[in-house]
Amino acid sequence: MKLYALEEHFVTDDVVDAWRRRDPGLAEPMMKWAVASEVTPALLDLGGGRVAAMDDAGIDTAVLSLTTPGLQNLDAAEAVALQAPTNDLLAAAVRRHPGRFEGFATLATPAPSAAADELRRAVGELGFHGALVNANSGGRSLDAPEFWDIYEAAEDLRAPVYLHPGVPVAAVTEAYYRGFGTRVDDMLATGTFGWHYDAGLTVLRMILAGVFDRFPDLRLILGHWGEVVLFYLDRVAALDRLTELRRPIAEYFRANIFITPGGISSHKYLRWSLETVGAERIMYASDHPFNRERAGSARHFLEQAPVSEADRERIAHRNWEELVAGIRR
Template sequence: MKIIGLEEHFVTGEVIDAWLRLDPHWRDLALRPATQGEPARLLADLGASRFEAMDETGIDTQVLSLTTPGLQNLAPADAVALQSAVNDELAEAVRAHPDRYQGFAALATPQPDAAAEELVRAVTRLGLNGAMVFGRTRERHLDDPVFSPILEAAQELRAPLYLHPQSPPPEVRAAYYRTADELTTAALSTFGIGWHYDTGVQLLRLIIGGVFDRYPELQVVVGHWGEVVLFYLERIAKIPGLARLDRPLLDYFRTNLYLTPSGMFSRRYLGWAADIVGTDRLLFATDYPFEFAPAGGARAFLEQADLTATDREQFASGTWERLCAGIRRAPLADRTG
């Protein structure tokens, strides 16, 4: 059984330098693990250490992506300057190890037109399989019309966008997650719950804002079994604004969204997700190096999953390979010239 992980991160020194130059207000809490300790070492390595970890847990291929918050907190000029460099480095790693690596492009969303052009280049010229995006670009949400060029390009290319968590804004962290202990505050704001509430809200904004009505073929991948909202669909469906949408709420989950576990290897969550969206909407991910399961953990979870043999293989890699086979690799003349 071939296993492909979709949420597997890396970072470059140039990106870290750009993050460190930011005003503290725009620095994401992920800066610490990206620059300190074992996670920082693993993020920076695209060689032997990563291959060893993949083999140990049972992952055959990683879909590499720039770790949170990507380029989205940067000034537009800095983000644009870095996106091509990051994607060129990523594509080089994929070319060097095509059986072990694939890639999600990093996009300079502070400059949406340039980001859309880069998405086209990344997919049609570099061979990357869509892009990793985050819900906010500084104070703007992804459903803001200013980001339409990116969403339009993704739909035209049939290239999936992976909607990944980022730290809640400083004002939200101060109001809801601050405790007497700095480390506890950071944990509560991020992997404890803050990341997931924040990303769940961003996902709902895309739906309620009519993004999938305007771009009905757009495909978005969401981690952590749907970022909380999957477990509250009956309540969410009562939001008045949903009545103005073209389709019932659940239909968007079953036609425009894919879900991954992001290393949360829970049989209970797997059963719930499969029941709500269907097994054909499940993709695999380990969230390397943050929630990476050693000692055969990834392969064991899949082998022991309460799925048919066919569904298990589709979850492990088949559905992702089918999604990638539908990506349009020919250049789009109106965007690339």
């Protein structure tokens, strides 16, 4: 059984330097974690060490993406200057490790038109399979019309966009995620709750803003079992009678959105996702290196999953292969 993992992160020295220029104290928790923690060497590794970690976890192919916040907290000129070199560096790593690495494009969302052009280049020339973006760009939610050039390009290419969490904007962080000491505050605002809630809300805003009505063939991927919102679709349905959307909100999740575990190895959440959107909407992701995989952990999660063999194959590789096969190069 071939196993793809879709939320597998890296960073480059040039991006780290740009983050440090913008924020010398690395006040944003995820930048600090990426730049100066035990995961930093693994993020910088686009070679043998990463392949060895994949082998240990039982992952055949990793679809690599620049870690949050990517280029989305930089000014437009600097973000644009970095997007092509970052993608070229990743493309070189993919060429060095054919069959083991694939790529999601890094986009300069502060300059949406340039980001859309780079997405076309990354898919058409570099062979990438879409892009990964984080839930806000310079404090602007990605449902805003200024970002729709990116979605137009993605739909035209039939290339998926992986929507990854980002740290909530400063006012939200200050109001909701402070008061318990720096370490607890930072984790509350990011990897335990804050950024999942924020990413789920971003998807709801995209639906309500009409993104998927305007771009009905847009494919979005959500990690971490749907970023909280998947578990509230029955409640969210109360909005259906208040909008002029073409479909009930839950239907966008069943037609336009794919779900991954994003490193949360929960069969309980898998069962809920299967019941809510079906096996044809679920793919695998380990969130390397932020979740340290135990020996065989990725493969063990799927091998022990309470699903049919056909659904196991769908989640492990068939859904992704079918999605990639439909991309227009």
